[in-house]
Amino acid sequence: SGRGALSRRSGSGDDAPVVAMCPAGTVLTGCTCFSPHGRHCDGARTHDDQCVAYNAAGGWGVYAQAQCVSMPGQTACPEGWAFNDGDVPPCAVGDWCQQAAAAASIDACARRCNGNPACLSFSWDV
Known part of the structure; x- marks a missing residue:
């Protein structure tokens, strides 16, 4: 099943990073940047098991949104996996x-x- 994790708000400096991490027992499957104030995201990327988002110049802070999936007791995999x-x-x-x-x-x-x-x-x- 899927779930997400939201970071705290980043600082307001240019390229200020903020990190979101998936809860225990889940796997990071995606990473996005969210700005409640319009276009203030300067990108997001995964790094190891973390989702890192970056604030754009002039932004008031952004949030990292980690997409996480729980796969307890997985015994069969889809084709290609x-x-x-x-x-x-x-x-x-x-x-x-x-x-x-x-x-x-x-x-x-x-x-x-x-x-x-x-x-x-x-x-x-x-």
């Missing part, structure tokens, strides 16, 4: 993937990425 059994070696530096040590603690489906079957990614659209 592989179940992470924790037996995958670490990814090469520079790959857009999670390290196996981090991935092994997450009971979730993971897309294999960069054509490298040793890599598991937890940044997918649901």
Whole structure:
């Protein structure tokens, strides 16, 4: 099931960052920036298991919105996905993937990425 997490408000400086994190037992699947004052977002990105949003110059502060999915007891995966059994070696530096040590603690489906079957990614659209 899906749920979200909203950060506190960022500072008002140019590119002031703010972080939203998913609750325990969920996986980060998306990240957006929200500004209640119009177009004051200067982007958002995922970094590890965090959603980071940035305030634009002249903005009054923005919020990071993390999209999170709970997958308890996942035993089957959709086509194109592989179940992470924790037996995958670490990814090469520079790959857009999670390290196996981090991935092994997450009971979730993971897309294999960069054509490298040793890599598991937890940044997918649901």
